Amino acid sequence: MNKSYWTSVERGLRWSIPVLLGFAPIGAAYGLLSRQTGIGVWHTLSMSLFVFAGSSQFVAVSMLQNGMGAAAIISSIFIVNFRHVLMSASLSPYLAPWKTWQRVALGGMLCDEAFALHSLHFASGDTDITAAITLNTTIYVVWAATGATGYYLGALIERPEVFGLDFALPAMFIALLLPYCVKRSAVLAALCGGAVSVALHVAGVGGWAAFIGGLAGAAAGVFVKEPETEAEAK
Template identity: 40%
Template sequence: MNSVEQVMTESKDRTEASGVWKGVRQALPIVMGYLPVGFAYGVLARKVGISEWNTVLMSVLVYAGSAQFIAVSLLAAAASPVSIVLTTFIVNLRHLLMSAALAPYLRNWTRLQQALFAFELTDESFALHARRFPEGRTGTAETYALNVTAQLSWVAGSAMGIFGSNLIGDVKPLGLDYALSAMFIALLVGQVRSNMHVVVAALSAMLSVGFMLAGAGQWNVILATVCGATAGTVLSFRNAAGHSSSGRSNSAH
């Protein structure tokens, strides 16, 4: 290897190492939420009789917080495997919307890279990627580091819940479930950049609650997301049209 190739290799290594650390740092807010919620999942899974290995394997292979909690509840109620699969499938349908939103930024990635990215995509990591990708920050090292750090924290929380299951009778009094809501609020604040974002976020939240009270069940999130995104798109086009007509009027004068 000549000196030029060596310099280029060292520069590439430093860039990738820098990207990894950037991804890890960005994932820290998710880690703070995943550890306590993963702990709660681990405790509940052990309480309904799921083995230690299967509890951890679900966090490694399934890696879907709400779906895992629902699966544990259905297992506790002795639901059929078909019911569990269908219910978790419906709950995770929102991933189709999230993947569709990020797909245009990953066109230069290989199918394998896209598949690995999609496997570790969650609501929380989506919120961060939706802000990173439009800025051109689509480096694989930084992106995978963010995703892997988040999942490792979820697995670690699940493992801690297994060890703590014998010491805790009920996790509800501890308020650990609020950690997930608090994390979503923190991520949402970072996404809000205009008054329209505030309106769409508030509208989506109200619609989600309304659909749930109307009996939509787990569909409330998907329905509210579609309605909120549609409203945001309509408002964006109207604002763009208004600015365009205002610009033409000013140029005419």
């Protein structure tokens, strides 16, 4: 691929637009919640920069509000975010030629949506390093910035659901999931992963749902015989 650096940056920026549409209101809601909990603005920003995990940050802030201990809060952050170990493992086969700092940039700023995009691109042979890292960095910066902005201005967009913005990320998951559903193994993996996750939420252990659903769903799909899979693997 002989594209210039800026073309790649532009691709990464373009990919980030739908993600940011979903992230900005959530980031603002996080900032607002954090302020209402009595957490300072620097702590609010630092949490976004260092922890960088949407649902975990909401969990952490509400646990702080309820006066829970640090160990319990850190354990919850770990559980809710542990699904990233699967995402990271799943991307790893494509990254053999990457430099260490590039792998750290890709993994360290990984989120669900960026993972889904990387996964589609890499599987189709598009391993544009600059575009991938641009996507991650843009999401990272905007996530932190909207958290800090929401801290002061969050009340202005307190109800993003009025504009339908609360559905931006679920819609994005739909768009990113469908391209996989041309293979029977992937359809089975998706159905099993979704069912396991729903069951775990209903059982009251929703924190583990994405991790166990992802692990179990992918395992179920492995057993579907698909002759063309081996040919496509390389």
